[in-house]
Amino acid sequence: QMQLQQWGAGLLKPSETLSLTCAIYGGSFSGYYWSWIRQPPGKGLEWIGEIHHSDGTNYNPSLKSRVTISVDTSKNQLSLKLSSVTAADTAVYYCARRAGGLEDYWGQGTLVTVSS
Amino acid sequence: EIVLTQSPATLSLSPGERATLSCRASQSISNYLAWYQQKAGQAPRPLIYDATNRATGIPARFSGSGSGTDFTLTISSLEPADFAVYYCQQRSNWPLTFGQGTRLEIK
Numbered sequence: 052q053m054q055l056q057q058w059g060a061g062l063l064k065p066s067e068t069l070s071l072t073c074a075i076y077g078g079s080f081s082g083y084y085w086s087w088i089r090q091p092p093g094k095g096l097e098w099i100g101e102i103h104h105s106d107g108t109n110y111n112p113s114l115k116s117r118v119t120i121s122v123d124t125s126k127n128q129l130s131l132k133l134s135s136v137t138a139a140d141t142a143v144y145y146c147a148r149r150a151g152g153l154e155d156y157w158g159q160g161t162l163v164t165v166s167s
Numbered sequence: 168e169i170v171l172t173q174s175p176a177t178l179s180l181s182p183g184e185r186a187t188l189s190c191r192a193s194q195s196i197s198n199y200l201a202w203y204q205q206k207a208g209q210a211p212r213p214l215i216y217d218a219t220n221r222a223t224g225i226p227a228r229f230s231g232s233g234s235g236t237d238f239t240l241t242i243s244s245l246e247p248a249d250f251a252v253y254y255c256q257q258r259s260n261w262p263l264t265f266g267q268g269t270r271l272e273i274k
Contacts, residue, residue, distance in 0.1 A: 098263040111262040145210055152216030153201035160210055
C-alpha cells in the first residue's frame with residue numbers, strides 16, 4: 052500500500068520561502084503526475100501545480116512566478132518551494148498522486164502558517 | 168481558467184435519504200471530472216473519476232453522472248459516515264480547478 056509522508060517548516064515570516072517535502076513509500080515516481088494542493092483554513096481546495104517524469108511541470112498561473120516543484124528520484128521524494136510568502140499563503144498543503152482521472156493517494160497534509 | 172460551481176452550498180438530510188449534489192463547469196470539460204469527500208482534519212478521499220467511475224473501495228451507494236458542463240454526485244441512501252464536505256475537480260484544462268464544495272450535514 053503506497054503512502055505519502057510530508058514534512059516541512061510550519062511557521063514562516065512574510066517574504067520567506069516555504070519548503071515542503073513529500074516522500075513516496077511503496078510506489079514509484081515514474082508514470083504518474085504528482086501534485087501539490089493547498090487549503091486555507093476553513094476554505095476550499097486550490098491546485099498549486101504538478102510534475103511528471105517525462106511531461107515536466109505545470110503550475111497554477113496565480114502562483115507560477117513563485118512556485119517550484121521538483122523531484123529527487125533517487126530518494127523518491129517530491130518537493131515544493133513557494134517564495135515570498137504572505138499571510139494569504141497560510142494553508143494546509145497536500146501532496147498527492149494523480150493516476151488516471153483523480154488524485155488517488157494523498158499525503159497527511161502540512162499546516163503552514165505565515166505570520167510576523 | 169475553468170470555474171466549477173457546486174450547489175447547493177449546504178445540504179441538510181437525514182440518514183437513509185438520497186443526496187444529490189451538483190457541479191457545473193463554466194465550459195465543457197467532457198467527462199474529466201472527479202469527486203472527493205473530505206472530513207474535518209483529513210485529506211480528501213477520492214470517490215469518483217471521469218464523471219462516472221467509482222474509485223477503489225468506494226461503496227456502490229455513491230454514483231456519478233453527467234458530461235459536458237453538468238455533473239451530479241448521488242448518494243443513494245445516506246449513512247452517518249457520509250456527512251462531510253464534497254468537492255468536484257476538473258482535469259480538462261490547466262490549471263486544474265476545484266468547486267467550492269458542498270457541505271452535507273445531518274438534518
